[in-house]
Amino acid sequence: MPASKAKKNRILTGIQPSGDMQLGNYLGAVKNWAKNQDIQTNFIPVVDLHTITVKQDPQELKKQTFSLVAMLFACGIDPEKSTVFIQSHIQAHTVLAWILSCTTPIGWLERMIQYKEKSHNQERVSAGLLTYPILMAADILIYDADEVPVGEDQKQHVELTRDIAERFNNLYGETFVLPKAIMPEVGAKLMGLDNPLIKMSKSHAHVRGHAIRMLDDSKEIERSIKRAVTDSYNEIRFSNDKERAGVNNLLGIYQVITGKTVKEVEDDFKDARGYGDLKSRVAGVVISEVEPVQKRYYDLLNDPAELRRLIQKGDNSAKQYAEPKLADVLKKIGLDRDGN
Numbered sequence: 001m002p003a004s005k006a007k008k009n010r011i012l013t014g015i016q017p018s019g020d021m022q023l024g025n026y027l028g029a030v031k032n033w034a035k036n037q038d039i040q041t042n043f044i045p046v047v048d049l050h051t052i053t054v055k056q057d058p059q060e061l062k063k064q065t066f067s068l069v070a071m072l073f074a075c076g077i078d079p080e081k082s083t084v085f086i087q088s089h090i091q092a093h094t095v096l097a098w099i100l101s102c103t104t105p106i107g108w109l110e111r112m113i114q115y116k117e118k119s120h121n122q123e124r125v126s127a128g129l130l131t132y133p134i135l136m137a138a139d140i141l142i143y144d145a146d147e148v149p150v151g152e153d154q155k156q157h158v159e160l161t162r163d164i165a166e167r168f169n170n171l172y173g174e175t176f177v178l179p180k181a182i183m184p185e186v187g188a189k190l191m192g193l194d195n196p197l198i199k200m201s202k203s204h205a206h207v208r209g210h211a212i213r214m215l216d217d218s219k220e221i222e223r224s225i226k227r228a229v230t231d232s233y234n235e236i237r238f239s240n241d242k243e244r245a246g247v248n249n250l251l252g253i254y255q256v257i258t259g260k261t262v263k264e265v266e267d268d269f270k271d272a273r274g275y276g277d278l279k280s281r282v283a284g285v286v287i288s289e290v291e292p293v294q295k296r297y298y299d300l301l302n303d304p305a306e307l308r309r310l311i312q313k314g315d316n317s318a319k320q321y322a323e324p325k326l327a328d329v330l331k332k333i334g335l336d337r338d339g340n
Helices: 023-035 058-074 092-101 106-110 113-119 127-141 152-172 218-226 242-258 262-268 275-301 304-333
Strands: 009-012 040-046 082-086 147-149 180-182
Touching: 023 242, 023 275, 040 058, 040 304, 058 082, 058 275, 058 304, 082 304, 092 127, 092 304, 106 127, 106 152, 113 152, 127 152, 152 180, 218 275, 242 262, 242 275, 275 304
Parallel strands: 009 040, 009 147, 040 082, 147 180
Antiparallel strands: none
């Protein structure tokens, strides 16, 4: 009798359609999603509902949402292996979020660090800003996700999701999987080119010289890397010294893209003539990495019918998981749709 296949871990990773995707997002997260999609089950919602906790321009939000979906596919996410979908297209998310909000103590939400930071000194705070961790919990729980890759700032929200799931299970019987927060690989954490002590992120991408955007042309990439902060040591090697964080970051970018070991990377630069050579070679590998992604992105964006087809495919796949799960929840709380 053939051995049964091991169950693949189900991973859920939401990504907001705000700002342009930059190299840190790609190398730190999206590239790994693509690399691992044969060994795990990926659910990747574009969480457009989360963006409207602050006012958005409707046309820009729509444009950013479809652009992000195209970029995910361009970065190697395979629609035959991973489920990419738009959160607002799956109404089960918001229905489950309402149900969970009725079992979640408000004190749990008020202790969220991000809520405290974002609401500080604001006269008016939307209810959505307070309750969006419940929607995040619904995003995760409705697919029975085993793991949720998050940064340190989102870890508390996954812990809250576990509390919400456990409370519901205690009230109504075993219903939800308790997800685990997993931290991204440290080696793929890219820092700002202008300040290598802070993480390269979309929230700082508007600062000139901070990040490399995935749609930057080759000249802009070269300019950004040439302006990158280094130091006065003129020594090209990895180091944990904060003063050498800039060089360490450039070597880290080179390492993640090439897949080489620390020793192999340092050996590659033994013949380099200073930081000018370092920056030139790093720019070269970055350009080689992003140019094929850009081509696939523009090809897909210029074929809106195909992009809509892929979005519909992902939406349909997500509904196959979300709708039966919601039906189970409704039955357990006495809101059976069939009346039985």
